[in-house]
Each structure stands twice: as C-alpha cells, then as structure tokens.
Amino acid sequence: MRDPAHAAPIDTVRVRVPRAVREREMRDVAAALFAERGYHGTSMDEIAVRSGVSKPMVYEYFGSKEGIYLACVAEAEKGLIESMERAVSAETAPDRQLWAGATAFFTFVEEQREGWSVLFEEAPSKDGAFAEAAKRIRRRQAQVIGRLMSASAEAAGAQIKPDEIDAIAHALVGAGEAMAMWWREHPETERDVVVLRLVNFALLGVGSLLAGERWTP
Amino acid sequence: MRDPAHAAPIDTVRVRVPRAVREREMRDVAAALFAERGYHGTSMDEIAVRSGVSKPMVYEYFGSKEGIYLACVAEAEKGLIESMERAVSAETAPDRQLWAGATAFFTFVEEQREGWSVLFEEAPSKDGAFAEAAKRIRRRQAQVIGRLMSASAEAAGAQIKPDEIDAIAHALVGAGEAMAMWWREHPETERDVVVLRLVNFALLGVGSLLAGERWTP
Amino acid sequence: MRDPAHAAPIDTVRVRVPRAVREREMRDVAAALFAERGYHGTSMDEIAVRSGVSKPMVYEYFGSKEGIYLACVAEAEKGLIESMERAVSAETAPDRQLWAGATAFFTFVEEQREGWSVLFEEAPSKDGAFAEAAKRIRRRQAQVIGRLMSASAEAAGAQIKPDEIDAIAHALVGAGEAMAMWWREHPETERDVVVLRLVNFALLGVGSLLAGERWTP
Amino acid sequence: MRDPAHAAPIDTVRVRVPRAVREREMRDVAAALFAERGYHGTSMDEIAVRSGVSKPMVYEYFGSKEGIYLACVAEAEKGLIESMERAVSAETAPDRQLWAGATAFFTFVEEQREGWSVLFEEAPSKDGAFAEAAKRIRRRQAQVIGRLMSASAEAAGAQIKPDEIDAIAHALVGAGEAMAMWWREHPETERDVVVLRLVNFALLGVGSLLAGERWTP
DNA sequence: GATGAATGAGGATTCATTCAT
DNA sequence: CATGAATGAATCCTCATTCAT
Numbered sequence: 001m002r003d004p005a006h007a008a009p010i011d012t013v014r015v016r017v018p019r020a021v022r023e024r025e026m027r028d029v030a031a032a033l034f035a036e037r038g039y040h041g042t043s044m045d046e047i048a049v050r051s052g053v054s055k056p057m058v059y060e061y062f063g064s065k066e067g068i069y070l071a072c073v074a075e076a077e078k079g080l081i082e083s084m085e086r087a088v089s090a091e092t093a094p095d096r097q098l099w100a101g102a103t104a105f106f107t108f109v110e111e112q113r114e115g116w117s118v119l120f121e122e123a124p125s126k127d128g129a130f131a132e133a134a135k136r137i138r139r140r141q142a143q144v145i146g147r148l149m150s151a152s153a154e155a156a157g158a159q160i161k162p163d164e165i166d167a168i169a170h171a172l173v174g175a176g177e178a179m180a181m182w183w184r185e186h187p188e189t190e191r192d193v194v195v196l197r198l199v200n201f202a203l204l205g206v207g208s209l210l211a212g213e214r215w216t217p
Numbered sequence: 218m219r220d221p222a223h224a225a226p227i228d229t230v231r232v233r234v235p236r237a238v239r240e241r242e243m244r245d246v247a248a249a250l251f252a253e254r255g256y257h258g259t260s261m262d263e264i265a266v267r268s269g270v271s272k273p274m275v276y277e278y279f280g281s282k283e284g285i286y287l288a289c290v291a292e293a294e295k296g297l298i299e300s301m302e303r304a305v306s307a308e309t310a311p312d313r314q315l316w317a318g319a320t321a322f323f324t325f326v327e328e329q330r331e332g333w334s335v336l337f338e339e340a341p342s343k344d345g346a347f348a349e350a351a352k353r354i355r356r357r358q359a360q361v362i363g364r365l366m367s368a369s370a371e372a373a374g375a376q377i378k379p380d381e382i383d384a385i386a387h388a389l390v391g392a393g394e395a396m397a398m399w400w401r402e403h404p405e406t407e408r409d410v411v412v413l414r415l416v417n418f419a420l421l422g423v424g425s426l427l428a429g430e431r432w433t434p
Numbered sequence: 435m436r437d438p439a440h441a442a443p444i445d446t447v448r449v450r451v452p453r454a455v456r457e458r459e460m461r462d463v464a465a466a467l468f469a470e471r472g473y474h475g476t477s478m479d480e481i482a483v484r485s486g487v488s489k490p491m492v493y494e495y496f497g498s499k500e501g502i503y504l505a506c507v508a509e510a511e512k513g514l515i516e517s518m519e520r521a522v523s524a525e526t527a528p529d530r531q532l533w534a535g536a537t538a539f540f541t542f543v544e545e546q547r548e549g550w551s552v553l554f555e556e557a558p559s560k561d562g563a564f565a566e567a568a569k570r571i572r573r574r575q576a577q578v579i580g581r582l583m584s585a586s587a588e589a590a591g592a593q594i595k596p597d598e599i600d601a602i603a604h605a606l607v608g609a610g611e612a613m614a615m616w617w618r619e620h621p622e623t624e625r626d627v628v629v630l631r632l633v634n635f636a637l638l639g640v641g642s643l644l645a646g647e648r649w650t651p
Numbered sequence: 652m653r654d655p656a657h658a659a660p661i662d663t664v665r666v667r668v669p670r671a672v673r674e675r676e677m678r679d680v681a682a683a684l685f686a687e688r689g690y691h692g693t694s695m696d697e698i699a700v701r702s703g704v705s706k707p708m709v710y711e712y713f714g715s716k717e718g719i720y721l722a723c724v725a726e727a728e729k730g731l732i733e734s735m736e737r738a739v740s741a742e743t744a745p746d747r748q749l750w751a752g753a754t755a756f757f758t759f760v761e762e763q764r765e766g767w768s769v770l771f772e773e774a775p776s777k778d779g780a781f782a783e784a785a786k787r788i789r790r791r792q793a794q795v796i797g798r799l800m801s802a803s804a805e806a807a808g809a810q811i812k813p814d815e816i817d818a819i820a821h822a823l824v825g826a827g828e829a830m831a832m833w834w835r836e837h838p839e840t841e842r843d844v845v846v847l848r849l850v851n852f853a854l855l856g857v858g859s860l861l862a863g864e865r866w867t868p
Numbered sequence: 869g870a871t872g873a874a875t876g877a878g879g880a881t882t883c884a885t886t887c888a889t
Numbered sequence: 890c891a892t893g894a895a896t897g898a899a900t901c902c903t904c905a906t907t908c909a910t
Contacts, residue, residue, distance in 0.1 A: 038343030040257050044905060054871045056907075065905065122343050135402070138395070163403075167414050170399040171392040178355070178391020182384050185352070189384075197384050204421065233888060233894060261880060271896045273882080282880065472777030474691050478884060488892045490886075499884065532857075556777050569836070572829070583857060601833050601840075601848050602857065608829020609822040612789070616821040619786070620814075628818070635819050639856025640749075640800060667873060667909060695901060705875045710902065 023061050026051045031072040035117035039069055039130075066129055069118075073133050076115030077140070080108045084144050094155070097148050098203060102176065102195045105141075109180045110191055120177060141176075142169040172202050240278050243268045248289040252334035256286055256347075283346055286335075290350050293332030294357070297325045301361045311372070314365050315420060319393065319412045322358075326397045327408055337394060358393075359386040389419050457495050460485045465506040469551035473503055473564075500563055503552075507567050510549030511574070514542045518578050528589070531582050532637065533651045536610065536629045539575075543614045544625055554611060575610075576603040606636050674712050677702045682723040686768035690720055690781075717780055724774075724784050727766030728791070731759045735795050745806070748799050749853065750868050753827065753846045756792075760831045761842055771828060792827075793820040823853050 017025075029051045033042040044065055048055040062068035087104035088097040109116050119137055146169035153160045179198050183189060234242075246268045250259040261282055265272040279285035304321035305314045326333050336354055363386035370377045396415050400406060451459075463485045467476040478499055482489040496502035521538035522531040543550050553571055580603035587594045610632055617628050630650070637649050668676075680702045684693040695716055699706040713719035738755035739748045760767050770788055774781040797820035804811045830849050834840060847867070854866050 036343075041343055043903080045903095055905090056871065057869090059906070060870085135398075138398070163406075164414060167396060167399050167403075167406075167411070168418055171396045171415060171418055174395020174398070175388040175392040178394070179384060179388045181352075181355070181391075182387040186380075186384075189380075194384070197381060198388060201385055201388055236893075239894085260878080262878090270894095272880090273896060274894080276881065277895085470777075475777055477882080479882095489884090490892065491890090493885070494891090569832075572832070586857075597837075597840075598848060601830060601837075601845070602852050604833040605826040605830045605849060605852055606857070608832075609826040612825020612828070613818060613822045615786075615789070615825075616818050620818075623814075623818075631815060631818050632822060635822055636852075636857050639851075639859055640803075640819065640823070640853050642856055642859070670872075673873085694899080696899090704873095706901090707875060707903075708873080711874085716901070 019061075022053070022057070026053065026058060026061060027068065027071050027075060030068045031075070031114050031118055034069060034072055034122065035114040038122035070129060070133060072118050073137075076112065076119050077133075077137050079112060079115055080105070080119065080137070081140050081144070083108055084141065088144055088148055094151070098145075099195065099199045101144060101148065102199050102202075103191075105176055106180065106183070106191050106195050106198075109183065116180070120180075138170065138173055141173045142166065145169040145172055175202065236278070239268075239270065239274065243270065243275060243278060244285065244288050244292060247285045248292070248331050248335055251286060251289055251339065252331040255339035256282075261285075283344075287346060287350060289335050290354075293329065293336045294350075294354050296329060296332055297322070297336065297354075298357050298361070300325055301358065305361055305365055311368070315362075316412065316416045318361060318365065319416050319419075320408075322393055323397065323400070323408050323412050323415075326400065333397070337397075355387065355390055358390045359383065362386040362389055392419065453495075456487065456491070460487065460492060460495060461502065461505050461509060464502045465509070465548050465552055468503060468506055468556065469548040472556035473499075504563060504567060506552050507571075510546065510553045511567075511571050513546060513549055514539070514553065514571075515574050515578070517542055518575065522578055522582055528585070530651055532579075533629065533633050533649075535578060535582065536633050537625075539610055540614065540617070540625050540629050540632075543617065550614070554614075572604065572607055575607045576600065579603040579606055609635065670712070673702075673704065673708065677704065677709060677712060678719065678722050678726060681719045682726070682765050682769055685720060685723055685773065686765040689773035690716075695719075717778075720769075721780060721784060723769050724788075727763065727770045728784075728788050730763060730766055731756070731770065731788075732791050732795070734759055735792065739795055739799055745802070747868055749796075750846065750850050750866075752795060752799065753850050754842075756827055757831065757834070757842050757846050757849075760834065767831070771831075789821065789824055792824045793817065796820040796823055826852065 026047065030042070030047045033047060033050070036042075044055055044058055047068065048058050051058070058068065062071055083104045084101050087100035092100045119134075146165050149160075149165050149169060150162075153165070176198055179194060183194050243264065247259070247264045250264060250267070253259075261272055261275055264285065265275050268275070275285065279288055300321045301318050304317035309317045337351075363382050366377075366382050366386060367379075370382070393415055396411060400411050460481065464476070464481045467481060467484070470476075478489055478492060481502065482492050485492070492502065496505055517538045518535050521534040526534045553568075580599050583594075583599050583603060584596075587599070613628060613632050617623060630648075634649055677698065681693070681698045684698060684701070687693075695706055695709055698719065699709050702709070709719065713722055734755045735752050738751040743751045770785075774785045797816050800811075800816050800820060801813075804816070827849055830845060834845050847865075851866055
C-alpha cells in the first residue's frame with residue numbers, strides 16, 4: 001500500500017534511527033517533561049508517546065524512570081559545570097574569574113531553563129539516588145568556587161582552613177541559587193545586574209574574610 | 218522521651234479524643250513521615266495508621282494530603298520565622314542582630330530537624346501550592362534579614378535600592394540554607410562555628426556593600 | 435458565657451424543635467439536594483449540615499439514606515396524586531376530566547419542580563425499593579387515568595378488557611411524562627399548549643390530529 | 652448460548668487478544684453488569700474480573716467508568732435506532748410504517764433486554780453526560796417517528812407546526828417506553844398485542860379506541 | 869529491533885453508618 | 890435529646906514495568 005518512493009516524513013515513520021540519536025531525542029523529551037511537571041508529574045507513558053517510540057524502548061535505553069531522570073540530570077550538570085569551569089579557567093584574568101563564573105552560572109539559568117529546572121527544582125530529594133545527584137551538583141559547583149578562593153587566599157598569603165573554604169564555597173553556591181530563584185520572580189532585571197549583585201556580595205565578603213577580618217559577637 | 222503519665226502513646230487505643238489534640242497528633246505524625254520519606258513517599262494510609270486513627274479522620278481534619286502537608290509546613294514555618302523575628306527584635310543589640318538571627322536559624326536546623334526537612338527538603342516544587350509555600354518561606358526569611366539591612370543602611374546614611382536589598386537578602390537566606398546542608402554533611406562542626414562563618418561571610422560582604430564599595434569587571 | 439436573655443436567632447441555635455417540624459425541615463432540605471444532584475450525588479453529611487442538625491439526628495428520624503429518599507418520594511407522590519385525583523373527581527364535568535387531570539399533572543411539573551425531579555428523574559432504578567416506588571407512582575397515575583377510561587367506556591357501552599385499559603393508561607402516563615421532559619427543553623411553551631397537545635393526542639390519536647381535528651375545553 | 656467451538660469462555664486465560672476483540676468483550680460484560688445492577692451498583696473491579704483482564708486494561712480502552720458506560724449506551728443506541736430506521740424505511744408500505752417501527756422497538760425490548768436496561772433504566776440522570784445521552788436517545792427515536800408524522804401530514808395536505816410534531820413524537824416515544832415497562836410486568840402478553848395497543852392508541856386515540864375502532868396491519 | 873498487550877500494586881478519596889458522651 | 894468523634898469498606902484511577910509476538 002505504501003509507496004517507498006514517496007517516503008513518509010521522517011518524523012512520522014522512522015526506521016533504523018541510530019541508537020545515540022534516539023537516546024538523545026528521548027532524553028530531551030523527558031527533560032522537557034520533567035522540567036514542566038516535575039518527576040512525579042511525568043509518566044513514562046508520556047515520555048514514550050512524545051518521543052514517538054514504544055515504552056519498552058524507553059526501558060531498553062534507560063532501564064527505569066530513575067535512569068532517564070538521572071540521565072537528564074547528568075546532561076544538564078555537564079553543561080553547567082563545563083561552562084563554569086571554562087569561565088574560571090586560567091584564560092580569564094584572576095580578578096575576573098569569580099565574575100566570569102557567576103556569569104556562566106546565570107547564563108545557564110537564563111538559557112537552559114529546562115536544565116536548571118531539572119537540576120534544582122524538582123529532585124524528589126528524599127530518594128537516595130536523587131539526593132545524591134543534587135548534592136553532587138552543588139559540591140561540584142562549590143569545588144569550582146573553592147578553587148578560586150584557595151588560589152586567592154594563597155595569593156594573599158592568607159591561611160584559611162580548607163574546611164572553611166569548602167563551607168563558604170557552598171554558602172556562595174547557595175546564594176547564587178537563591179538569587180537565581182529571585183531572578184525568576186523578577187525577570188525584568190538584567191542578567192548583568194544580577195551577576196554583579198551576587199559578585200559584590202560575595203567578593204566583598206569573601207575578600208574581607210580572606211584578608212583575615214573577623215567579626216565576633 | 219514521652220512521659221506515659223502525661224501522654225498515652227499514640228498507639229494505645231483511645232477514643233473520643235478532642236479534635237485539637239487529635240489534629241496535633243496527626244500533624245506531628247505526618248511531619249515525621251514527610252521528613253523521613255518525602256511527600257510522595259508518604260501515604261495517607263500510613264499517616265492514619267501511625268496516628269492510631271482511621272483514614273477518614275485524617276480527611277475530616279485536613280481535607281486532603283496536600284492539606285495535611287501544608288499544615289505541617291505552616292507549623293514549621295511559624296516556628297522558624299517566630300524564632301528569627303524574636304532574635305532580631307529590638308531587644309537585641311543592633312550589631313548582634315544578624316548574628317542572633319543566624320543563630321536562631323541554625324538552632325532551628327539543629328533542633329527541629331523534622332521541620333527543616335519539611336520546609337526545605339521535599340516540597341514537590343512543581344505543584345502550585347507547594348511551590349507557593351516554599352517561596353513564601355524564603356520570602357519571609359528574606360524580609361527579616363532585609364529589615365536588618367535596611368536599618369543598617371539607614372544608620373550608615375547609605376542609599377540602597379529596596380530591590381537590591383531584597384535580592385541580597387534572598388541571596389543571604391540561600392547561603393544560610395546551603396550552609397545548613399553543608400552542616401548536615403559535617404555534623405561534627407559546632408553550631409557556633411557554622412553561624413560565625415555565615416555571619417562573617419555575610420557581614421563583611423554586606424557591610425562593604427552598604428558602605429558603598431563596588432566591584433566592576 | 436451565653437446570655438439567655440439575648441437568645442440567638444432561631445436558625446442559629448434552636449432548642450426543642452418539635453419532631454414534626456424538624457422532620458419536615460430535613461425532608462425539604464433533602465428533597466432539594468436530591469433534585470439538584472441526584473441520589474448518589476447527595477451525601478447524608480450534606481443533608482445534616484444544611485438542615486442544621488447532626489447526622490445522628492437524620493438517622494434517628496429517617497433510619498437511612500434510602501429512608502429519607504423514600505420519604506421525599508412519598509411526599510411528592512402524595513402531592514401529585516392528590517392533585518390529579520381532585521382534578522378528575524366528580525366535581526369536574528366528565529368530558530373535561532382528562533383535560534383537568536393533565537392540567538393537574540403539568541401544573542405539578544411546573545410548580546413542584548423539585549418533587550418532579552425526585553419522582554421521575556433520579557431514582558436509582560435498579561435498587562429494589564426505589565424501583566418499587568417508581569412503579570407505584572406510575573401505577574397510581576395510571577389508575578387515575580384508567581378509572582376515567584373505564585367510566586367513559588361504560589358510558590359508551592363499550593366492552594374493553596381491564597388489561598387493555600391498564601396498558602393504555604400506562605402508555606398515556608408515559609406520554610405525559612415524556613411531554614413533560616420535552617417541555618423542560620422548551621420552557622417557552624405555555625402550559626395550556628402542552629396540556630392540549632397531550633389531551634388531543636390521547637383523545638383523538640395521531641390520525642385525527644393530523645386530519646385537523648381538535649378538542650378544546 | 653455460547654458456542655465453545657467458536658468462542659472461548661471469557662474466564663479462560665487468554666493472552667495477546669487483539670484490542671478490538673478485548674474491547675468488545677469488555678463492553679459486553681460491562682453492559683450485562685450495568686443492566687443487572689445499574690451504574691452505581693457496578694464497579695470497575697468487577698467489570699475487569701469478569702472480563703478476565705486487569706483493571707488497567709479497562710482504563711486503557713475506555714478511559715473511565717463513564718467512558719465504558721457511554722460505550723455501552725452507544726452500542727445499544729445504535730442497535731435500537733438502526734432497527735427502527737430500517738423498519739420505517741421506504742421499503743415498508745407507508746400505512747404500515749408506524750406499526751413496523753413499533754414492532755422494531757418492542758422487538759428490541761424483548762430481545763435486547765440488556766440494551767434496553769442500559770438505555771432506559773439506569774442512567775444516573777443528574778450527571779451531565781448521562782442525561783445528555785438519555786435525551787439524545789429519545790430525541791433520535793422521536794425523529795424517526797416525527798419523520799413519519801410529517802410525511803403523513805404532508806400526504807394529507809395538513810399543516811402541522813414542526814414544533815407540535817416534535818412534541819407529539821416525543822409523547823409517542825414516551826408512550827412506547829411506558830408500555831414496554833408495562834409489558835415487563837406482564838410478560839405473558841404477546842408482543843403483537845402490545846404493538847397493536849400502542850399503534851392503535853397512537854393512531855386512533857383513546858376516544859376511537861373506546862368506540863371500538865381498531866387498526867390492524 | 870520493536871511493539872501492542874497486559875498487569876501487580878498501591879494511592880487518594882468518599883460515604884453511609886454508629887458509638888460514647 | 891443531641892452530638893462530636895470515629896470507622897469499615899469500597900471506589901475510581903494511575904503508574905512503572907514486563908511479556909509474547
């Protein structure tokens with residue numbers, strides 16, 4: 001009945017799609033759904049239907065719902081971390097690295113809204129694997145920031161305990177996350193403004209800290 | 218911990234318990250479960266069984282699962298906010314208010330582990346009412362902090378836009394939240410140390426900001 | 435705390451309401467609810483709340499949901515049948531009795547919308563007692579009509595089997611019911627028009643109707 | 652009644668049954684249950700069990716309880732209307748069409764007891780979709796009858812308002828329905844007798860009937 | 869490689885009805 | 890007389906996951 005000479009459009013009937021492509025399509029569909037409705041609000045059925053494949057395919061490729069969710073997380077995580085790493089690399093002048101890192105972060109927030117949602121908004125945090133992933137993401141961000149701070153301290157000849165640097169780095173990452181949420185509620189604000197607010201807040205604080213200033217009650 | 222002379226364990230058969238009492242018992246049970254397993258990991262069935270009542274009672278008193286969850290949130294929120302408000306009230310010396318507020322916050326984190334979990338760890342953030350609640354909690358914390366900052370700025374004769382104060386306050390709240398998570402992973406750290414790290418980070422940063430210092434790329 | 439001299443309005447707190455009054459109030463509330471939402475759509479809870487009494491009162495007075503529903507049916511039935519009986523009584527000229535009966539019927543439909551609904555629209559007909567009630571109502575209407583027909587036949591000296599009269603009477607009652615439904619969908623039609631259509635149809639038959647014959651009171 | 656050689660009993664374990672077949676089986680089972688116990692008296696669980704499938708299958712195929720009920724209604728409706736249409740088609744002599752239509756109707760009542768029940772006995776009439784369906788069925792029957800009447804009127808050169816025809820057609824349909832119920836209570840009566848009573852009532856009216864006039868096919 | 873068919877298990881919610889006071 | 894407190898029992902529905910073809 002079907003005339004092979006007049007092939008159906010590729011998004012209607014596709015044969016022999018390479019595994020990597022299929023996988024990516026499915027993951028993108030899933031990420032969009034997770035971002036829109038959250039983990040529990042998304043069903044495997046819907047992922048399959050929207051991906052144009054049958055459900056067993058989704059299982060074949062990702063093993064489970066958790067699997068596909070974590071794949072989405074990993075993808076977004078990779079994008080965020082790589083972008084931050086690049087920003088704070090040696091190619092950036094030392095005194096601009098924090099600023100560059102923050103810019104990378106907020107650029108991700110702005111441009112990869114989906115990825116941001118998957119990473120920070122709906123992790124069913126009580127479930128082992130998800131909580132782990134969330135912690136890991138924050139830790140990796142904190143490491144990027146922590147390295148900056150360590151270098152800075154070293155350059156200033158200050159002695160700061162790694163443990164303290166780690167804690168402060170986490171705090172800074174949390175501040176960034178919170179400011180990103182604030183930004184979502186105030187979308188009229190320019191990205192540069194948001195970046196500068198965070199950087200100033202952090203730089204001046206961290207700077208004084210590194211310089212040895214301390215407040216005690 | 219429970220004094221049998223004053224309160225029968227909830228798995229004892231008791232009938233005709235006044236509404237207010239039962240309601241509180243049920244809410245406490247629910248809070249513990251939500252904190253332990255998250256919203257989706259907790260079933261109404263279990264809340265009922267552990268409360269020693271039948272499911273219809275739970276519905277009679279809270280209307281729905283969302284209802285009882287939000288009741289738990291409201292309770293914890295009240296505890297946290299009131300405690301922070303008290304700490305930063307006029308009875309505290311101005312230069313110690315931020316410290317007092319942070320202490321109140323981390324004390325809550327330490328002592329009301331359950332409340333903390335319910336408030337910050339498992340809100341199904343994509344669902345309207347839950348997301349609203351989460352935002353509201355952060356906003357209220359930010360307001361407490363923001364008032365401090367405004368007063369401080371005024372005292373220093375500085376002109377800071379309310380919008381900026383609001384954003385920074387949110388960032389600071391986020392920093393506290395992140396530091397609380399860090400603390401969870403490093404439980405050997407003393408509370409006072411955590412408090413001071415956050416306060417120093419914030420105070421020196423905020424202080425410089427309020428003093429008009431600015432970094433630009 | 436309450437000052438008996440300043441008694442609460444009677445619809446807020448009422449004491450010692452005579453049984454008959456309470457009963458009637460409750461039945462009226464129930465009838466309204468049944469008419470609006472059907473039997474299954476109405477809950478005992480709602481009947482109690484709207485009646486301003488506790489649920490056990492409703493059970494005390496009517497025994498069960500079925501009980502209160504059947505009480506509503508009985509009340510409406512009484513109204514309808516009595517009104518039809520009156521209309522076709524000896525006080526009405528014989529040749530106007532059918533017309534008078536139909537008028538009584540459609541008047542009931544028009545004025546006791548609630549009663550009509552309870553009687554004809556939501557009987558869960560599969561449940562023994564309800565089906566019985568529905569049949570009884572139709573039978574009683576058919577009896578009223580059947581007596582007319584018998585008298586008429588006798589007057590004309592015709593011999594019609596009671597069984598046939600009964601069947602035709604039921605058909606006529608069904609025709610009336612159907613026309614009442616039609617009327618609901620065409621509320622702009624005058625009651626007299628509806629009555630005359632039914633009466634003419636019954637008296638003359640479709641054939642005569644189409645031939646232009648008409649009976650008028 | 653079931654021929655084991657052609658159709659395995661539905662309580663035999665069968666897997667991989669094509670959708671269309673399963674769907675039909677499920678609908679038939681459901682129709683039987685609805686007819687026997689009414690809508691509210693039937694549970695999805697029972698439909699599933701008796702169909703030899705699991706509940707999710709029922710939902711997969713019909714979406715909801717309302718869905719499967721309406722599917723039963725549609726099926727029965729189709730049978731009834733098609734049969735009536737066929738009876739009154741041009742292939743039947745004009746003066747016998749009403750009789751043929753009535754015969755089709757009562758044949759349906761007799762032979763498709765289940766369908767009849769689903770169509771006319773337990774629609775939860777207060778619920779939107781069900782009430783709509785019930786109205787639609789009556790309307791469609793009335794249309795079949797109405798067309799007959801219009802043709803008849805035209806042939807006789809009479810001018811009858813469509814609105815009046817519609818109303819009378821509905822009344823006639825209601826008369827048929829009522830007579831069908833009467834028949835249920837008097838199952839010893841022959842179908843032809845019932846048909847003739849209705850047709851005579853409709854064609855001649857009570858008056859002529861009482862006067863002894865009779866139409867016969 | 870790919871899918872239509874199928875399900876076990878569980879979850880939220882509602883209701884008619886009855887105690888104990 | 891009157892009620893607030895309480896429940897057993899269902900019901901509808903959904904979902905992640907797998908088998909048979």
